[in-house]
Amino acid sequence: MRTIVGRDVTSDIDNELRTGSLAPSELPPRGLEAGIGSEVRRLRKSLDLTMAELAASSGISAGMLSKIENGAISPSLATLDSLAKALNVPISRLFAETEERRDCSFVKAGTGVRIDRRGTKAGHLYDLLGHSLAGEIGVEPYLITLSEDALPYTHFRHAGVEFLYMLSGKVRYRHADRSYMMGPGDALFFDAAARHGPEELIEKPMRYLSIIIYPRQRE
Known part of the structure; x- marks a missing residue:
């Protein structure tokens, strides 16, 4: 056991080996x-x-x-x-x-899969950067690009939660009855069951990460 000025630093060492996440360090076994x-x-x-x-x-x-x-x-x-x-x-x-399975999805730069979603016709381009292959939780990370001819679209709505991280450009993003001015480095995390989407495209083109997390439906 290591001590510094009478203080036990074992817990400090343990903490260094963990991330800042509140997720449990012990994984529950699948029944x-x-x-x-x-x-x-x-x-x-x-x-x-x-x-x-x-x-x-x-x-x-x-x-x-x-x-x-x-x-x-x-x-x-x-x-x-x-x-x-x-x-x-x-x-x-x-x-x-x-059997224990720990998935990992690797996507090289520029090789994300282009996905058609409801906003695609309005100039919202979705590149899927990976996906979870198993488990009870689905995770879909997208790189979203709003092109020069993109139009506002605030009617997205789906199960789960969503995290946005602005990379470039400026947008006023609406969630339910509130709007948020977002620029590079800004982040937004919300319940995706409420209507949401870019309300005003201020500086185009713009790019942001969107990570959608939702419970999978059992077959």
């Missing part, structure tokens, strides 16, 4: 039952089978299958074997969703 259920559901839908059809072909009740797909029960190996045979996959395949 085995939830992972198996998710994979069974995905395989069933890929074969275009109804829950009743898979239950009948695997010799279990539809009620039990529903509980398995929802991660509500821990199925026996015999039940998993029956499901695997009915789905025509090895039993190990049913555990695919329980």
Whole structure:
């Protein structure tokens, strides 16, 4: 243990190894039952089978299958074997969703995917810079460019939250019933369920980062 003038600095060292985020440092494990259920559901839908059809072909009740797909029960190996045979996959395949996966998306400069969204026709250009591949939270980072012929558009509205960081140009950005003057270095974070978008394009062209975070819908 290190001390400086009688002070324990162990906690200081620990803090240096963390970011300033309030996200928990301990990652909750994904439940085995939830992972198996998710994979069974995905395989069933890929074969275009109804829950009743898979239950009948695997010799279990539809009620039990529903509980398995929802991660509500821990199925026996015999039940998993029956499901695997009915789905025509090895039993190990049913555990695919329980394996640890830590995604990373890398996009070289200038290679973002151009995405068409509601504002595209108004001269709002969206380049997708990456995406989350798994998990319960979806994250979409965009580089947005408002061209010289861009028009104001304040009717964006979607689930989740959104973070904006202004890179160049100047814009008056509206969220709900308030407007914010934004220039390079300014940031805005808001509930995206309210109507929002650039209300007045003051200095064009302009570019800003937009990061949209939302809960994924379960299949």
